[in-house]
Amino acid sequence: MFKAKLTNAQLFKKLIDAIKDLVVDCTLDCSKTGIEMQAMDQSHISLVSFELKASGFEVYECPKNLSLGIHIESFSKILKRVGNNTTITLKADQSSDSLGILLSNPEETIMSEFNMKLVNIIGDSFVVPDSKYAATIQMPAAEYQRICRDLAIMGETVKIIVDQGKITFSSTGEIGSVNSSLKQDNSIDGNSKIVIESDEKVEAGFTFKYLNFFAKAVPLCEIVRLNLSHNSPLVAEFEIPELGNIRYFLAPKFDNEPDEVDMDKEDDDN
C-alpha cells in the first residue's frame, strides 16, 4: 500500500497549480525515494518535471514502485478544498483504479475523504540532457512574475539577453515595446538576491505564453534559477524547500521560424 502524508497540504496544491495550465494528464511515479513526474505540454514546446523526496513527507510508505495516472483538472478541483491548516494523505495500492486523497484538520476530527479515478496514460519517455549553460541567473520568484506581467502587455515572442551583469527581457507588440531588466544586486553582506553569471553575451528567443505558464510555480518558492545558452532551451528551476523541486524546459524560438519548434525534435535527430 502506497501512503504519503504531508502536513502542509498547501504545498501539494500549489505544485499541481504550477503544472495545470501546461499538462492535461500526467503520471506520478512513486518509488522508495519519492514521487517523480515528467510531462510535455500538448504542443511539445515545453517539458515540466518535479521531484518530491520521500524524506519531505511526514509519512511515506511505498513498498513497491507504483505509477498513478492523474487527470490534472480533477485533482486540482479536489485540492481547491485545501485550507491553511489542512493535512493531505495520498493512498493507493497496486490494483486500485483510484487514488485516495484524505484532507483533514491536524486533530483528524474533521475529515474529507476523496476517491479520484485514475486514468491510463500512454507514456512518452524522454531524456533531458544534462547540459552546461552559458548563463545562470538567480532572482526572487516574485521578480520573475513581475517580468511576465510586463511582457504580457506586448507581443508573443520574448528575446532574453544576458550581458555584463544584466538580464533583459524584450518584446514588441501592437501598442509599442517593452524592455524589462534586472541588474546584479551587489549587497555588502553577500546575500545578493539577484545573481547574474555569464561567460559571454547570451541571446535567445522564446514564446511568451510558456514563460508565463512557468510563473505559476512562483507561489511555491522564493527563488527561481534560469539557465540559458545562446539559441538553446531555457531551464527554469524552482526549489521547494525541504520537499524537492519543479523544473521547466522550453525550446527556443528563432526569428526566421514562424512555427513553434518541437521540444523533442533534437532527440529524434540524435
Next chain:
Amino acid sequence: MFKAKLTNAQLFKKLIDAIKDLVVDCTLDCSKTGIEMQAMDQSHISLVSFELKASGFEVYECPKNLSLGIHIESFSKILKRVGNNTTITLKADQSSDSLGILLSNPEETIMSEFNMKLVNIIGDSFVVPDSKYAATIQMPAAEYQRICRDLAIMGETVKIIVDQGKITFSSTGEIGSVNSSLKQDNSIDGNSKIVIESDEKVEAGFTFKYLNFFAKAVPLCEIVRLNLSHNSPLVAEFEIPELGNIRYFLAPKFDNEPDEVDMDKEDDDN
C-alpha cells in the same frame, strides 16, 4: 404606520442574502410580536422560514397586522448599499404600495431613502408539522459550509449517515467520490462545538443543490443545528443571536426515484 429600525443593518442584508437563491417573491408578515416569513422554493422541494422578534429591533411599531409582498432581487439590490455602520429603518402603512427603506449613518447626516414597489403574492399556505427527530447534530456554521464545498466537487445527490457519534455526507460524481465527516468533539469543559445525538443509525438522501442554498445562512450565525430522521425531511436551523432564527426544510430524495419529490405532497395526502 409600520416602522422597524435595526442599528445593525448588516443582519438584515445577510438574512435576505440567505433566502435569495431559493425564493423569488415572499411575504413579510408583520405583527406586534415581530416579522415572520415562510416561502417554498419554486420546485417545491424545500421551504424556508424566518422569525424576527420585535424585541430584537431598536424601534418596532406595528399597530395593525400588515403583509408586505417583497420582490427579493429588488430588495437585495437595495441592501447591497448597506455598509459596516449602516442603520436600516423599514416603513410602510396599510394602504401603501411601496416599502420605505431608509439607510443612514448613526448620526443621520447621511441618508439614502429608497422606496421599493411592493408585489402581489398569491399565497400558498402550509403547515410544517412539529416532528420528533431521530438525530440532532450541532456544528459550527463554518463546518456546514466546508462540507458543502467538499460535496460541490462531486455529484447531485448526497447521502447523510449519522451513526455512533459521527455524521458523514457522501456523494459520487464523474471524477470519483467523497465522504465528508465530523466526529463528536468531547471537550473537557463541556463546550463541545460538534454535538451528535442519535438513538439509532439514521440515513437519508438529499439533492445537493438545496443543502448548498442553505449554506447562504452561514454568515448570519455561528452554530447550525441539523435535525434528521430515517428517509425523512431535513431541518436546518440557524439562530440569529437576539433577533430570531432562519429555518430550512428539505424533502428527502430516494435512490429509486429519478424525479424530485414535492415537499407539500404529504400535506395533500393527509
Next chain:
Amino acid sequence: MFKAKLTNAQLFKKLIDAIKDLVVDCTLDCSKTGIEMQAMDQSHISLVSFELKASGFEVYECPKNLSLGIHIESFSKILKRVGNNTTITLKADQSSDSLGILLSNPEETIMSEFNMKLVNIIGDSFVVPDSKYAATIQMPAAEYQRICRDLAIMGETVKIIVDQGKITFSSTGEIGSVNSSLKQDNSIDGNSKIVIESDEKVEAGFTFKYLNFFAKAVPLCEIVRLNLSHNSPLVAEFEIPELGNIRYFLAPKFDNEPDEVDMDKEDDDN
C-alpha cells in the same frame, strides 16, 4: 527632450483611470509650466480636463512645447504595471512617434522600459466659460461615490436639488425610487467635511452615467467640490494634492428632452 519623473507613479495611474471610461484618445499638452489635457467624451455631453503642475514632479524638463497624442487604453494597460513603490518617468522628444514610459523601483535596479506608440489626434478646441455658480458643495470624495452607488440601483436620470443646507440626489427606476442626501456638517472646530453653500434653491437634472464616470476620480483625492446653477452644467472638481487637479463638466438634462444635449452646442450658437 521632454522628461517628467514622479516618485508616486500611483497618482499618474489613478489619473488615467479617472478619464479612461470617458475618453478614447487625448492630447497631453506639455509646456514649461506642466502638463494639461482637455477632452470631450464621444457623445459630447461631458468634458474632462486636468492640470499637472511642473513643480509637482521630482524632475520636470520641457525646453519646447510638445503635444503627445495618447491612446488611453494602451496607456492604461502599461500603467497597470505600477506597484506601490513604483517611480514613473515619461520621456519624449519633438520628432519621436512614441512616448517612453520608464517604471522602476526607487533604487533603479529593477526597470521596465515601455515605448508606447503615439496617435494623431485631430483636435477639437473648446473654451470652458468661467461662470459664477448658484451653489457650491464640498464633500468627502467617498461620499460622492456612495451617492453614485445608491443612484446606480435606480434610473438613468438624476435630479440634484440644493436647498437650505442640504443636497439631494433623486432617481426613479423600475423597482422604485431613491433620494440620497447630505446635510451641512456643522463641526465645532470649523473643519466641516460637508459644506453646502447656495444663495437660492437650485435644481438641475443630469444623465446618471456621466456622474458615475466622474466617480473614477475618487481614489485620487479626499475632497470633491460640485458647482451647480439652476438647469445649467455641473462642474465636479477633484484636487490632487501638490500636483494639480481634474475637472469634469456635464451638460444638464431637461425633463421634456428625450435626447442628450450636446455640451458644445452653446459654443456653436455663440
